[in-house]
Amino acid sequence: xxxxxxxxxxxxxxxxxxxxxxxxxxxxxxxxxxxxxxxxxxxxxxxxxxxxxxxxxxxxxxxxxxxxxxxxxxxxxxxxxxxxxxxxxxxxxxxxxxxxxxxxxxxxxxxxxxxxxxxxxxxxxxxxxxxxxxxxxxxxxxxxxxxxxxxxxxxxxxxxxxxxxxxxxxxxxxxxxxxxxxxxxxxxxxxxxxxxxxxxxxxxxxxxxxxxxxxxxxxxxxxxxxxxxxx
Numbered sequence: 001x002x003x004x005x006x007x008x009x010x011x012x013x014x015x016x017x018x019x020x021x022x023x024x025x026x027x028x029x030x031x032x033x034x035x036x037x038x039x040x041x042x043x044x045x046x047x048x049x050x051x052x053x054x055x056x057x058x059x060x061x062x063x064x065x066x067x068x069x070x071x072x073x074x075x076x077x078x079x080x081x082x083x084x085x086x087x088x089x090x091x092x093x094x095x096x097x098x099x100x101x102x103x104x105x106x107x108x109x110x111x112x113x114x115x116x117x118x119x120x121x122x123x124x125x126x127x128x129x130x131x132x133x134x135x136x137x138x139x140x141x142x143x144x145x146x147x148x149x150x151x152x153x154x155x156x157x158x159x160x161x162x163x164x165x166x167x168x169x170x171x172x173x174x175x176x177x178x179x180x181x182x183x184x185x186x187x188x189x190x191x192x193x194x195x196x197x198x199x200x201x202x203x204x205x206x207x208x209x210x211x212x213x214x215x216x217x218x219x220x221x222x223x224x225x226x227x228x229x230x231x
Contacts, residue, residue: 003035006217011041014211017204022066022193024214026051030058032218037063045087045212049075056082068152068193068212070124073097081105087152087193087212090114090124092134095143102145109145112152112193115174117167119156128174135182143186150191150209151175155199164199168206175207 001009010021024045025033033044033055042062046052047069056065056079064084071088079086080101089095089111102109113134116125126134134140135148153171155164171194179189195203195211203211 003032003217004039007036007039007041010213010217011039014204017208019195019204019208020210022068022210022212023217024068024196024212025055025218026069026214028218030055033059036217043084043210045214049078052083053078076101077104080109081107083109085110085112085149085191087112088114088124089148090126092137092139095134095140095146099143099145107145108147110149111146112150112191113148115151115153115171117153117155117171119158119163119167123154125153131174131178132181135178135184135187140186141184146186148187150189150193151178152193154196155194155203161199161202165202165206168194168199168203168208172207 007023014021020043022043022045023036023041026047037060043064043066045066045068046055052065052067065082067079067083067086067088069088071086071094073094076097086098086109089098095111098109098111113131114125115131116123116127151171151174155167158164172192175189175192178187191209192207193210193212195208197213197216200211200213
């Protein structure tokens with residue numbers, strides 16, 4: 001099945017959940033993205049800053065670029081002028097740097113706070129207590145050039161579907177708690193980014209507003225040669 005047909009199929013599947021498709025295009029050539037673009041797909045996710053910046057320069061300017069991977073503070077400046085949404089804000093220090101770069105670019109940057117919901121040490125994110133401490137802190141109150149529009153989380157990589165469902169349900173609970181307890185113009189729980197190729201249906205059933213689908217649309221990753229990898 002072609003990329004165009006796969007994009008159309010996923011959008012139809014997600015329609016009943018009112019969930020947005022983020023086409024994860026990491027390592028894929030521009031030609032593949034343009035095939036998806038021709039179907040009307042405008043939301044694309046990348047996890048490497050260097051690749052994201054290059055594609056943003058080369059591809060149509062009405063694409064909404066989503067940074068979905070772990071983001072280093074010293075790389076924020078390269079995407080701050082154009083990024084639509086940063087899904088992976090996992091620390092106060094990163095949020096502070098995003099605010100700094102947003103101010104330099106005379107804009108506000110929408111962010112999702114990444115929450116640690118998985119039973120895996122390799123995942124990043126705030127704990128629930130850390131999340132509330134940050135959102136109610138003076139430090140956060142001074143970050144006038146970012147807007148927290150929701151949360152992001154990744155479930156454990158497991159075949160246990162009930163565990164995955166429990167982790168997604170927990171993230172939705174945290175989102176609802178923030179919405180009811182945090183009264184701040186800088187915070188709105190509009191988005192819940194959870195669900196990938198292997199678990200997106202469960203995520204949608206538990207309230208996801210955007211899912212990140214890559215390999216099921218574009219095929220397995222094309223890993224770059226060493227000379228083209230991000231420093």
